[in-house]
Amino acid sequence: MRNYANRTRACLTILTILVASTICLGNPVLPNPVLIFTGAEYLEVNGARTVRYYFDVFNKDAYPADMFAASPTLPPCGNNTKAARTWVDIYDQSGKRLQGFCALGKPGDLGKIWFSLSIDAVPPSWIYIELNDRQTNTKYKSNLAETVM
Numbered sequence: 001m002r003n004y005a006n007r008t009r010a011c012l013t014i015l016t017i018l019v020a021s022t023i024c025l026g027n028p029v030l031p032n033p034v035l036i037f038t039g040a041e042y043l044e045v046n047g048a049r050t051v052r053y054y055f056d057v058f059n060k061d062a063y064p065a066d067m068f069a070a071s072p073t074l075p076p077c078g079n080n081t082k083a084a085r086t087w088v089d090i091y092d093q094s095g096k097r098l099q100g101f102c103a104l105g106k107p108g109d110l111g112k113i114w115f116s117l118s119i120d121a122v123p124p125s126w127i128y129i130e131l132n133d134r135q136t137n138t139k140y141k142s143n144l145a146e147t148v149m
Contacts, residue, residue, distance in 0.1 A: 050116045053115055077102030088130070099113075124147060
């Protein structure tokens, strides 16, 4: 019986420490995004033929909605004074920035991020994204995702 009481006390102590650390430290640690290629679309934009490469963040539901809330107290995105708290940037495998999103309104919007290239440009073999939470100054970097199915 004494052994059971000691184990119970130890479990309660650990649970108390975990709850207290979550309260004291604020938000729980969020996972890095898991990026997947979902397809390509051929478009004509202002007379130029382009290919738009679409991606989804598989674990987008792990991010709280307030990460994508309009944040007028943070620096603007160009003329957009109500840019989102979290910005998303797309990079090729060598770190060259391909596209950015500064006004996604909810985690679900991570399901349709994209970059586009001229129809005759060779796409990078791999890309990754970074979520930049400007309020907490935290970056979440994804895996490398292929640009073909």
